[in-house]
Amino acid sequence: MSVLNSIGEKLKSYRVPGYYTKFDHRWGMVIDLDRCNGCEACVTACYAENNLPVVGEKDCANSRAFSWLRVERYVEGEYPDVKVGFIPIMCHNCAKAPCETGCPVYATYHNQDGLNVQVYNRCVGTFTCATYCPYDVRRFNWRTYRPDKPLDEQLNPDVTVREMGVMEKCTFCIQRIRAGKDNAKDERRGVKDGEITPACAQSCPTGAITFGDLNDPQSMVSKLALSPRRYRLLEELNTDPSVIYLKRVAKDGSTGTGE
Amino acid sequence: MNSLSLIKQLIALVIVGGAAFLIGYGVNITYFYDRTPEQPIEFSHKIHAGDNKIPCKYCHLYVERSRVAGVPNVQRCMGCHKIIKTDSPLIQKLTSYWDKKEPIPWVKVHNLPDYVHFTHKRHIKAGLDCSLCHGDVASMSRITRVASLKMGWCLSCHEKREVKNGKDCWTCHK
Numbered sequence: 001m002s003v004l005n006s007i008g009e010k011l012k013s014y015r016v017p018g019y020y021t022k023f024d025h026r027w028g029m030v031i032d033l034d035r036c037n038g039c040e041a042c043v044t045a046c047y048a049e050n051n052l053p054v055v056g057e058k059d060c061a062n063s064r065a066f067s068w069l070r071v072e073r074y075v076e077g078e079y080p081d082v083k084v085g086f087i088p089i090m091c092h093n094c095a096k097a098p099c100e101t102g103c104p105v106y107a108t109y110h111n112q113d114g115l116n117v118q119v120y121n122r123c124v125g126t127f128t129c130a131t132y133c134p135y136d137v138r139r140f141n142w143r144t145y146r147p148d149k150p151l152d153e154q155l156n157p158d159v160t161v162r163e164m165g166v167m168e169k170c171t172f173c174i175q176r177i178r179a180g181k182d183n184a185k186d187e188r189r190g191v192k193d194g195e196i197t198p199a200c201a202q203s204c205p206t207g208a209i210t211f212g213d214l215n216d217p218q219s220m221v222s223k224l225a226l227s228p229r230r231y232r233l234l235e236e237l238n239t240d241p242s243v244i245y246l247k248r249v250a251k252d253g254s255t256g257t258g259e
Numbered sequence: 260m261n262s263l264s265l266i267k268q269l270i271a272l273v274i275v276g277g278a279a280f281l282i283g284y285g286v287n288i289t290y291f292y293d294r295t296p297e298q299p300i301e302f303s304h305k306i307h308a309g310d311n312k313i314p315c316k317y318c319h320l321y322v323e324r325s326r327v328a329g330v331p332n333v334q335r336c337m338g339c340h341k342i343i344k345t346d347s348p349l350i351q352k353l354t355s356y357w358d359k360k361e362p363i364p365w366v367k368v369h370n371l372p373d374y375v376h377f378t379h380k381r382h383i384k385a386g387l388d389c390s391l392c393h394g395d396v397a398s399m400s401r402i403t404r405v406a407s408l409k410m411g412w413c414l415s416c417h418e419k420r421e422v423k424n425g426k427d428c429w430t431c432h433k
Contacts, residue, residue, distance in 0.1 A: 024424075112424050119428045121374060160374040160433055174429055175376075182381065 025191070026095070026114035027172050028214035028242040029201070030224040031088060034249065035208035038086035040071050042200035042209065046090075049173060049199035051159045053145030064142050068170040069200055085248055088209070090200070091116065091137045091170035092233065092241030099129035099138065107167070113177065114215070114242070118168055125165040134234050135241075138169045172211070173198035193219040214242065295403045296366040300352055309397035315389050322389075326378045330365055333357050368404050369393070376433040 046052065046069045055066050069090040076083045093116045100108050100116065107122035108129050118129075130138040144164040146152065155161060158175035162168055173196075180196035193212050201209035212221035221244070224230075229247040307313050316322055321329035337357050340350050356363050371377055382392075390396065394405030406412055410431075417425030424430050 109428075111427050111429055115429075117429050119432065121432060122428075158376070158433060175433060178376070178429075182378070186380075186384070 023114040023215060024112050025216075026214040026242065027093070027177065027196075028212065028221050028225075028244065029090075029172070029198075030210045030221045030244045030246065032208045032210075032224075032246040033085065033087060034229075034246065035206040036071075036086045036088060036248075037206060038071050038073065038084075039205065041203045041205055042088055043067050043069050043071060045199040045203035046170070048154070049156055049159070050171070051155050051161050053147070055143075055145065059142065064140075066139050066145075068137070068139060068168070070137075083250065087245070088200070089135060089137060089233070090243070091172075092135055092239070092243045093170075093172060095240035095242065096238060098132040098134065098237075098239060102128035102132045104128065115172055115174065115177075117171065117174065120160060120162055120166050120168065123166045125167060127167070129167055134237055134239065138167055141166045141168065173200075294368075295401055296368060298366055298401065299364050300349055301401065302349075303400045304396045304402055305398055305400045315396075322379045323383050324380055326380065328379045333361075333363060368402050369406075369408065371408060374432055376431055 046067065047054070050068060052066050052068060055064055059065070069088060071086050071088045074085040074087070076085070093114070095110075095114065097108075097110065097116045100110060103109075104126060105122050105124055107119045107124070109117065109119075111117050125140065127140060130136075130140060141162050141164050146161075147155070156175075158179075176198060177196050180191055184191045184195070191213070193216065196211065198209075198211050201211045210220050210224055212219040214221055214225065216222060224246065225244050227246055229249065231245055231247055232241050232243070233245065235241070307318075308315065318331040318335060319328040320331070321327060333353070333356055336353055340353060344350050345354070353363070383389075392406050394403065396402065413431065414426060
């Protein structure tokens with residue numbers, strides 16, 4: 001019995017938010033909504049980078065569209081005087097993630113990089129994490145989607161092709177983070193700021209998305225995060241997200257988006 | 260009555276036999292299958308790496324800078340075998356591939372699943388010897404997989420050497 005108790009204690013300790021007390025990095029993102037024009041280049045880049053399947057019209061109608069990153073639209077005002085705002089939403093990699101507390105098989109957890117990661121091989125598809133997520137960014141594989149013949153050649157070899165019954169979400173392009181750290185290790189140095197760029201940040205034509213280490217006070221994201229326009233989505237839920245938005249401010253002082 | 264019981268016995272035998280066959284087949288596939296597959300040319304590591312002491316990195320030249328060690332191209336074989344032992348039937352087979360300008364369809368021995376991220380570079384730079392995972396290749400006339408390549412096997416070494424973040428799932432999975 002004592003063995004069982006000790007195992008129980010250990011498992012409980014995994015459930016405490018912030019199990020790792022000290023992170024190597026804390027990858028974060030700053031999205032300047034003043035620059036976002038809603039072109040959805042980031043969404044396309046995400047599809048290409050992470051082997052996301054295009055599910056087709058019928059599944060889309062069942063709200064099973066597979067975008068890890070989506071751009072939401074806000075329209076304010078009546079026709080002649082309309083303000084449109086856009087806000088890209090991906091997994092916020094919350095430091096106190098609600099999804100992690102729910103998973104019965106510990107398929108989602110916080111790793112040493114301060115990332116909220118999903119282990120596909122462990123996931124049994126209970127859908128608990130998606131239910132707990134306040135941002136609605138987790139996506140479920142309802143079928144095993146495979147691209148048609150010539151298109152399977154364009155799959156990214158650094159990312160698994162997921163199968164039916166597995167939950168998945170934005171990873172902050174963990175394969176690029178891994179490659180960046182690998183290169184840095186070859187040269188016996190730490191990761192430089194701006195060295196790692198996720199696909200969405202790379203493809204953004206206006207440069208609205210900045211990626212970097214929030215632990216490092218000298219990094220670009222840390223400096224941008226000090227802006228007075230800063231806010232985080234649903235911050236009142238105390239999830240401590242790693243994605244920071246910079247408010248859009250119009251000429252007359254109205255914000256026009258999100259908040 | 261007698262024939263009915265015989266049929267019942269036969270059905271039971273088929274079910275038990277089928278189950279035993281399936282289990283045996285599964286165990287065989289998982290643990291013993293294709294550890295020493297037959298190759299298109301009976302290439303001997305014993306002659307090359309053992310008797311003639313050619314270093315591994317002479318042929319597997321990407322091992323220090325890439326994820327894969329790299330199977331040498333036919334040109335690298337021909338670099339020596341244009342001159343050496345051209346009368347042997349195996350070398351003549353190699354030359355026929357060279358003349359046809361076709362790659363040799365080597366059978367993969369160490370095959371990792373799609374969801375595993377493994378870099379040779381990282382392991383070589385950590386100072387590991389090739390033989391730690393690949394066994395004593397220099398004494399194998401046909402290459403054999405000595406390691407199970409299962410997750411527990413990887414983790415036991417990571418734990419023993421206290422690899423930084425070595426037990427994190429996303430260090431090796433992708």
